[in-house]
Amino acid sequence: MSLMQDYDCVVIGAGVQGSFAAYQLAKQKKKTLLLEQFVLPHTRGSSHGQTRIIRKAYEQDFYTQMMEECYHQWAQLEKDAGVKLYRQTGLLVMGPEHSGDYQLFKNTLQRNKVPTVILTRDNFPQHIPNVILAEGDGALVDVTAGELFADRALKAVQGQFQKLGGVIRDNEKVMEINPGPVVKVTTSGGVYQARSVVITAGPWTNKLLAHTGFQLPLEVVKINVCYWKERAPGTYDVKQRFPCFLVTESVETKEHIYGLPSNEYPGLVKLTPDRHFVLDYHPNYSNIIIGAGFSGHGFKFGPVIGKLLCELCLGEVPSFDLSPFRIRRFQSNTKSAL
Ligand SMILES: Cc1cc2nc3c(=O)[nH]c(=O)nc-3n(C[C@H](O)[C@H](O)[C@H](O)COP(=O)(O)OP(=O)(O)OC[C@H]3O[C@@H](n4cnc5c(N)ncnc54)[C@H](O)[C@@H]3O)c2cc1C
Structure with missing residues (x-):
């Protein structure tokens, strides 16, 4: 029988969003565990591959404004990790x-x-x-638009997280989540408890949320x-x-x-009905944070999404208005078994 290990925060899913959330938490000196079901690096989620578009061209001001900060943070990561992550193409x-x-x-x-x-x-x-x-x-x-080198970016942010003392456990699938004031997370390899849990599980989000009696309206499509x-x-x-x-x-x-x-x-992506992200507290457990539904355009936002998930985790005021990303906008089409 394995011993229960304690963390301030457990992040489930080492795609771009989970990796940046874990990195931001470690920067805030939180003892953080990043769990991944597959051996890293892998090609079975949404974050793998050579390239992703980075752009400020959006139909909504809030995305364009979030991208302003993302560009700065991508440049900072390039500097900290000493690798080239962005190529300007327009x-x-x-x-x-x-x-x-x-x-x-x-x-x-x-x-x-x-x-x-x-x-x-x-x-x-x-x-x-x-x-x-x-x-x-x-x-x-x-x-200023261009390409981000996706695989390289993921490796860079995970490396920075580890440099700050963060722990990554790959090849460990989360099998169970037991909500409560302290959340218990059981994987194929161990049992952990944490004051808060961030779920950034990409296409597997609803599978994990099922342990908490809640489902998001996510639809799988080809983009x-x-x-x-x-x-x-x-x-x-x-x-x-x-x-x-x-x-x-x-x-x-x-x-x-x-x-x-x-x-x-x-590849396949998970779309929300309005194509906007989900960045919010679980409706029934305020220490479970959900980052999901990136609807085929979330990679470029990784640094800011990580920061926002970290702020939610720490109970801080988010640095951007999260109303477009709140779960309550789906009120009529979310399922709660509670
Ligand atoms: C073909 C394609 C093109 C795209 N182009 C762009 C683009 O040009 N620009 C852009 O900005 N965005 C783009 N996107 C979107 C972007 O890539 C995604 O929004 C982003 O990668 C989503 O990251 P994620 O971390 O949420 O999910 P994922 O990368 O899927 O990560 C989720 C992780 O959770 C893990 N996991 C799931 N369940 C468990 C469990 N039970 N236990 C442990 N681990 C678990 C998974 O194994 C996975 O590693 C594109 C997406 C696709 C598919």
């Missing part, structure tokens, strides 16, 4: 010029004074090679990500000024289409 945003979606992107960028270049049919070829801007389409470039590979060398290359892109809508689909240069494959 992000081309295109769509029917007078459509609501395209205008939302454009207005949010302009309102928040994000460095942006507006393109016209005349100046488009000077900026973007090998693409023609369709009649009636608008185009702009979010200049429209296009990882292109150049057919003719030197045509669609970042070095040839070809950027990441986002098409707000097209004749094929009303969903946004994202593109970035790499040779990865699209």
